[in-house]
Amino acid sequence: MRSYTPKDDVQQKAYYKDRFFVKPPVPKSDIANDEIFSKDLNSIKNIVNILDSYVEVEHLVLVINPEDNYKVISYLNKSLNYDFLVELTAVDYIAKRGGFEIIYELLSTSKRKRIRVKTFIKFSETIQSVEPLFRMADWSEREMFDMYGVKVINHPNLRRILMPNDWAGHPLLKTYPLHGDETGSWYEIDKIFGKDAREVVGPELRDSACVERYDTDRFARLGHEVSKGTPISQGNEPDTPIRYQEEGGVKLFGKKLVTPFDEIETVHLKQRK
């Protein structure tokens, strides 16, 4: 029976499953141990509803409602001195939870602390742009839209950024295969020659290690070397025996490796004569 591959996640998976393996979590420390983080958390709790908060690998992680994102980032920036929004991205949880997790990474240069703000939106929902607060969100949100298809509202210029404007699909979704989907792999052919040319051109040969046996233009067989472009498909290839040092074939003169030139034995010269 063919093994079942889920359609909602086509990423590479380990072929071996250890039934008794228990996945350990990354340890989360208590916020009360960190003075600055607990102060910041108490101050932000007065403003918005914080769903969850913990400290994970030196980061304070805040989980908020998606409609509060602008308010929280603005408060962190203006009142709590988090002056850098270093990263903004989405994580695809469509298969598991039916939506995206949006991540905002903030850095405070005065406190030397990092905060991660997380929020979850459903697949059909949109998120407010934080571009008025941080100009870098202009490009980051464009990248998020390009890679995941997350729609950002009030964004000044929500276009694709890395992929071409007329690309179909969003490459970082779990449903998007690594080698591209059908439209992706035929993108150039469709554009230059039209869709009808797919049959003429044929699928792209992706195997870079492929060696064609009778192609003397691009390949040379060891021990059967012929001049470039010689037709050998009829089995008429001449034999060029490899000669070894041990058999006295290749002689060493001084320090240099020199192959003595033997006119009679050389196949090419024979043919030319």
Added chain:
Amino acid sequence: MQQTNRLKPFFENINFEREDNTMVVNFGPQHPSAHGQLRLMLELQGEEVLKATPDIGYLHRGIEKMGENMTYNEFLPTTDRMDYIASSSNNYGYALAIEKLLGIEAPRRAEVIRTMLIELNRIISHLFWLATHALDVGAMSIFLYAFREREYAMDLMEDYCGARLTHSAVRIGGVPLDLPKNWTEDLLKFTQTLESQIPIYEGLLTKNRIWKMRLENVGVIPEEMAKSWGVTGVALRGSGVKWDLRKEMPYGIYAELDFDIPISDKCDSYGRYKCYMQEMYESSKILKQLIPMYKDSDTQLMAHNPEYISAPKEEIMTQNYSLMQHFVLVTQGMRPPVGEVYVATESPKGELGFYIVSDGSAYAYKLKCRAPSFFHTGLLTDLLPGHQLADVVTIIGSLNIVFGEIDR
């Protein structure tokens, strides 16, 4: 009417000559001063830039997608291809992120060797920047001088790991090899040569009238703009913000090292140039401090954690259980704990961060690389308007952008 499914030059859609006398110029994607595949659409009034629209993605290879489809150790050589001028910094940033996720620490000797590699790589990157930037601005001879020194540095790299450009010299949990014989002596010799050469470069440029005219008050990034655009690295320090992750949020053994953070409050290209030159001295200073630290350190090179890291070769060859664990790690890959991590390091370009979500399997659930050059390119939208066309090249050069990491 243009058919949407036919490839036609898109320039036809742009009005080159407009009624208001502005002209649209496509700068790139094949412009020699674009430092890769940058397409800049510039709207010009005479020679003054009115509007700049950077267009990226010409080098997009889907490295983040590849990261989700490769095991953690498999992906490490791919990080070389991001910022290919300083590949050791990428390797280190990635390895450090995974180590934080696993909760392990590299042994001291490995950490010393890694720091040597990334500082040497910083020098290589800065020399490359100096050479190409000066060439863009019009100084030819500095290119030859800087590339000569860069060759020596790359020879050192080659002696250590066999590669000159894509090193992959760092592993998750340490380094694979000890330094070769006499490498530290060669390194010391190199730092001395470099320190004697940098004054010569500075002599050619710092007080050069043409150089000053081309760089001073060109590309002024105010502090507010830099923070808003997430600008880091030398571009931020050139705007008068004293922020270097090596000093302010130290990782590895940087807390033990003695070095200064050069800053400039001029905010222009000339200030950034001065910071770059000073940083090379500082890196050289760090390298010299690392040599005695290397000699004092224990010989262990990889962290000892059989759950995630293969045991040393001797153990694998003598102990059955180590061999089994090694086999599992190689065939299936390590399975880190479930969680998220964002680790930032100071690469030569700025803050290089890796955000990794692990779901406990051998493949990363999400891998995002925070590339500093990405935001430095975005900054061009706000920075270029008001400048002359000739200054565009200077500004792009002084921001030190590398397209391998912008497009990923």
